[in-house]
Amino acid sequence: MSGGGGGGGYKLRCSLPGHELDVRGLARCQLPAEGFVSVSRDRSARLWVPDSPNRGFVELHRMSGHSNFVSSVCIIPSSDTYPRGLVATGGNDHNICVFSLDNPTPLYVLKGHKNTVCSLSTGKFGTLLSGSWDTTAKVWLNEKCMMTLQGHTAAVWAVKILPEQGLMLTGSADKSIKLWKAGHCEKTFTGHEDCVRGLATISNTEFLSCSNDATVRRWLITGECLQIYYGHTNYIYSICIFANCQDFVTTGEDRSVRIWRKGECTQTITLPAQSVWCCCVLDGDDLVVGSSDGIIRVFTESPDRMASTEEIQAFEDELSQATIDPKTGDLGDIKIEELPGKEHLDEPGTKEGQTRLINDGGKVEAYQWNMSEARWMKIGDVVGSSGATQQTSGKVLFEGKEYDYVFTIDVNESGPSHKLPYNLADDPWLVAYNFLQKNDLNPSFLDQVAKFIIENTVGLVPASTNSGLADPFTGGGRYIPGDSSGSASGADPFTGGNRYVPGSTSQPIYPGAAADPFTGRNAYRSASAQVPNLYFPKKEPVTFDQANPAQILGKLKELNNAAPEEQKMPEEDLMQLDKLLSVAANPSGETATAQQLDTLWKAINWPEEIVFPALDVLRLSIKNPTVNETFCSEKEGSQFSSYLLRLMRPSGKQANQLLALRTLCNCFSQEPGKRLMMSQRDTVISQAVGLKGVSNKNMHIALATLTLNYAICLHSVSDLEGKAQCLSVISTVIENVQDLEAAFRLLVALGTVISDDANAAQLAKSLGVDSQIKKYMSVSEPAKVNECCRLILNLL
Structure with missing residues (x-):
């Protein structure tokens, strides 16, 4: 052990045997004070508390619930129901078990990941963030998966919820870190040269990361890397922040725990174990460390808590005898x-x-x-x-034992290498199984690893020269399961004046169209504050009904002359579209004819440069029951939605994007369209949110209206994941909008989602939506924005 800072540095406080295999995760408890939880490959989680008046800790109870080894742990903050908080553990069985601190069996089990849950983090209001080998991270609240974060291309080894603003971080074996806001990736941080293994938050704006490249990096959430810290000589597995939120501690594969103060490594503690997997910091800045020998060790700077001279000497003797x-x-x-x-x-x-x-x-x-x-x-x-x-024995020494062979195994090109020791007398299948278990590797690799052992231990020299062995799967010197590549290398026409403006609001096409869809008044004016539920929950969908039919028809005739010869319409077809506009003006009355529908489909397939007036006809007529049923039916709906989404692609024309969005909003006016929009929700929302950065207030109003219509549909159903998706869109889009009408519609959507649903309200708070909308409290005109904001904050 080495000293540094705090009057002589850290020395051993106690060693805690108990776990039978590697200690893979540690987390400090809120209560009991100075307690902590450890998890291990032995499939258990254990609660440790101080052993007064001694300097050590005692195992209070053991928690079990996983069917395979446990690889991650975090403490869910206290609540009225659980004042001491809860323990969440992630395992190789793909599950997350949630325990109370006084019961050895899980309160509930969270299922949804498709591979090992290797990282966990908690935030305000009980939100839980998990990362997995399945390359995803998931957000959980009250036993429900709220959203899945997708974007990494390899295992998500590290996750962290930032203290404020609903921001989340994920670190991956793809060497990148991603910043997420309400389920959307806001930024990707690159710089590490190998897997990112740990994350730690310094403040709302800064964080640290550690990596298999043996470095620690300090980042701003805006993307800048402020500093790189060098000191470790092998993989760094974990990183924790001290109470001062500046200094930190790291652990790694070089057998060391390193204490960093003011940017310098001031102390290195070496352990008699090869892999130092994890650490946590207790009150008083004592360090708890877990390693591959199954022993937990606690280190302290306080002379009052240090182990006896004899115990410290015994630790140093054990260290000196290590190999x-x-x-x-x-x-x-x-x-x-x-x-x-x-x-x-x-x-x-x-x-x-x-x-x-x-x-x-x-x-x-x-x-x-x-x-x-x-x-x-x-x-x-x-x-x-x-x-x-090993020169004299003809064998290779690995972790203190002699073997005939020690192979180097690569699971994937961006992941860590692992050593596989093997003796000729061993059962290759059992060795392969134990190797996969020890290294948290997917059991599906069993056959490949076993066959690799068999094929490479027939007539070959001892493993001291294994670097020359040909990999039977890649042809190279290293084995990558599942890779047969033979290589380990990786890996608008918006116009003004007298010209036609799509979706023009100059003239309503039927009486009442200019009424405020939220208050029923004839203009967008403030509603009376004496009616608290005036805004939400909103019951009926909001549609875009206003247009000038004569202007639309005139533009159709003009652009018909510019259409390709084979797509030009005879005068009769144009008249059919004129009649369809009349039908659209009375959606609950006339029935659209088959000829009108065929003509509309031909018109909307004009080239994208001239299609916008036809889209305006579609936008208006989709409210008619016949048109809605035809385009949104189970048979035709998928093709119809794909057509609209294609128009909304980022490289599309802005007029088409706007009219496609408005058409999607109007689809909600009839049941077939509503069913289609709900069945295509994930795809539609994902594509629509991509338009948030377009600097056009009409686009923002349409996007906000689409979100509102989804919120209306979701309000009356028990679909917390759908509501989480809506909240994610609201949180993301409200950062971009400048127009107060768009902001108002998003506020109504928010109020509709959280009305009568405590879980949705809790999730909104965890995403930081409450802090995002407070700026609208100062809006004086239109007063409906302030009123709506105030009502929502009261709900939250």
């Missing part, structure tokens, strides 16, 4: 005959954690410089170096 594989650290290609003897230790080190190798009678020993104590500490014997014991 070190030079491949796991930055030890280089060791030539024993060129190493100095013990006299080299008379010279002091130059920096904290410096490693020095010496030749002690033909044996390579590793020492580490303890800056605070000004001494070299033995951290183990180096095995596998030139001239060490």
Whole structure:
């Protein structure tokens, strides 16, 4: 151990045996004070509490519920129902188990991931964020999956919910970090050269990440990397922030725990275990560390809590007797005959954690410089170096044991490598099974790994020269399950004046069309504040009804002359569209004829440069029951929705995008259209939200109206995931809109979603929507915006 900061640095407080296999996750409890939870490959989670008056901890109880090893844990904050909080654990069985702190069996199990749940984080109001090998992250609230975050191309190893604003971070084996806002990826951070394994938040605007590239990076959420920290010599698995929100601690595959203060590594604690998987910081800044030997160790800077001199000496003795594989650290290609003897230790080190190798009678020993104590500490014997014991035995030493072979296995090109030790007398299937279990690898690789062992242990030299082995799957020297590539490399015409404006609001096509769809008044005026439920929950869909039929028909005739020869319409067809506009003016009256419908379909298939007046006819006529049934039926609906979505693509013309959006809104006016819109909700919303950045108030109003209509449909059904999707859109779009009418419609949508649904209200708060809408409290005109905002904040 090495010192640094806080009066001599960290020293051992206690060692806690109990787990039978690797300790993979740790989380500090709120209550009991100084308690923490550990999870392990032994399939258990354990609650530890201080063992007064001793310096140690005692296992209070063991939680079980996973059918395979447990790889992640977090504490869900206290609530009225559970004042001590809850424990969430993620496992290789693809499940998340949620426990109370006083019951060993789960309260409930969250199912939905398709592979190992390898990371968990909690935020306000009980929101839970999980990351998985299935490349997704999921947001959970009260036993329900609210949304799935998709965008990474490899396992999501790290997740973190930022303190405010509903922002979330995910780190992945694809080497990237993504920032999410209400379910949408706002930014991707690149810079790490290998898998991102851990995340820690410094503030609302800064965070840290650690990686298999042996670096820590400090980021602004705007995307800038402020600093890179170097010190570890192998994969960094975890990172935690101290109470001052600036200093931090990291753990890694180089057997070390490192304490970082003011940007410098001030102390390195080496453990007698190869993989130091996890850590957490307790009150008083004591450190809890979990490692591959199944032992939890607690370190402290407080002399009152330090272990006895005898216990510390026993720890150092255990450390000195450990064996070190030079491949796991930055030890280089060791030539024993060129190493100095013990006299080299008379010279002091130059920096904290410096490693020095010496030749002690033909044996390579590793020492580490303890800056605070000004001494070299033995951290183990180096095995596998030139001239060490495997040379004489003909075998390879790995983690202190001799093997005939030690293969290097790559699961995927962006993931970590793993060592697979094997003796000829072993059962290759059992070795393959244990290897997959130990390294959290997918069981579906069992056959491939076993066959790899068999094919590479027939008539080959011992594994000390395994770097030359041909991979039977790739043809190279390293094995990538499932990759047979043979290579490991990776991987508008908006117008003004007297010209035609699509969707023009100059003249209503039937009486009452100019009425405020929210209040029933003849103009968009403030509603009386004496009626608290005037705005929401909104019951009927909002549609775009206003137009000038004569102007539309005139534009159709003009552009018909510009249409390709084979698509030009005879005068009779144009008259059919004129009649259809009359039908559209009375949606509950006349029935559209088959000829009119055929003509409309031909018109909307004009080239995109001239199709907009035909889209205006479609937008108006889709409210007619016959037209709605024809275009939105189960038979035709998929083709119709795909047509509209194609017009809405980012590279499309803005007039077409706007009219397609308005048509989608008007589809909700009849039951067939409503059913179609709900069945296509994911695709429609995803495509529509992509238009939020268009600087056009009419586009924003149409987008807000579409969101509102979805909110109206979802209000009366028990579909929390659908409501979560609506809330996500509201939170995302409201950041972009400037027009107060668009903002108002989004507020009505928000109020409609959360009315009579406590879970939806809770989720809205967790996404930070309440803080987003507070700016509308200061709006004086139109007063309906202020009134609506106030009512929503009261609900929240």
